[in-house]
Amino acid sequence: MSDTLSPIDQAKANAARKAVEFVEDGMKVGLGTGSTAAWMVRRLGERVREEGLRIVAVPTSSRTAALAREVGITVITLDEAKWLDLTIDGADEFDAEMNLIKGGGGALLQEKIVATASDQMVVIADSAKEVAHLGAFPLPIEVIPFGAEVTRGLVEELLGAFDVMGRRTTVRMSGAAPFRTDEGNLILDLHLGRIGDPRQLALMLNQVPGVVESGLFVDICDRVVIGHSDGRVEVRDIHDLSVKVMELPVGDTTNIFSNIGD
Incomplete structure (x- = not known):
């Protein structure tokens, strides 16, 4: 695997960098599962270590739990949390109404439970995940x-x-x-x-x-953060129908998963 990011991974990383800005001190946060969510967990761990961000997190899989602990995020169970302020997760597809297909990583049950036990669900994705109609992804x-x-x-x-x-x-x-x-x-x-x-x-x-x-997530997602490889990030909000496009500062292009096999 290359030590530098592919365009698709750069887009995922950009979406993750923007999405973790929604996390505030003292929050209880749901952490999704999958390749895009893994970028988010890494970036959130950076905020914990570098900014002293105080959060607790509920992972949606054993894989995410292991990664969260590795990067310094305090992990608790959903029963301990009782309710979450925010969940950030990826999606395999999303449409114009922010309906989703999820479960490519096999964690759809825990992902749906955690997302519905949250005040907000933020989905992070690259632009290729947007479709006119759900269903091309199994x-x-x-x-x-x-x-x-x-x-x-x-x-x-x-x-x-x-x-x-x-x-x-x-x-x-x-x-x-x-x-x-x-x-x-x-x-x-x-x-x-x-x-x-x-x-x-x-x-x-x-x-x-x-x-x-x-794996159909309907009426659950509140925001979609769409990353592009050139540094652009688009944030769509289902409640006020707003669409905001911004440029992120040039970030690290190192592939943080270069030591993980395909």
Whole structure:
């Protein structure tokens, strides 16, 4: 892996640099999971070390928890926090209404619980994650192992009643074995192509026995911070419909993940 940032990683890093500015002293903060969220955790750790920022954080996965501790962020459980001021997380896709597909990293259940237990959710992304319609990225759903193939069949049957382009489902793998979430569940990836009504699909998927949660995040995101490789950052707010574009100072272009394999 290169020691300098690719354009896409520079865009992620820029979004993360801007998003951590929303974190204030004394806050309880939810920390997302995934490659973009990892940039945010690193930058937040810098603020803790260099500015003396006093926060506690609730990670959305064991991977994020380990990284947060590594960079000096105090980690607590959601039950200890009870409620959060802010959650910052990435997204696999987002549309104009700030509906999201999440779960590419397999942590969608904890991510949704943490996001909905927060006053605000800020999503960080590069511009390639913006889409006219959700669905090009496979939609993950978390299912319990018992009767997983039956659940899969019920989901495929359900999809026939919705405005989607495809109905193929696959079990997410980790090498030769099925991928397991932190809760020991499986992930089904739904290859839909296009989702006509994300809100209705999210509601109905959660009615299928065996489905724990879907990666459709509807009416949860408050702001999207979009990073660009040239230093521009765009902040969109769902509440006042504002769009702000700004230039960030030139930052470090070193790849902080250069020692991590692909």
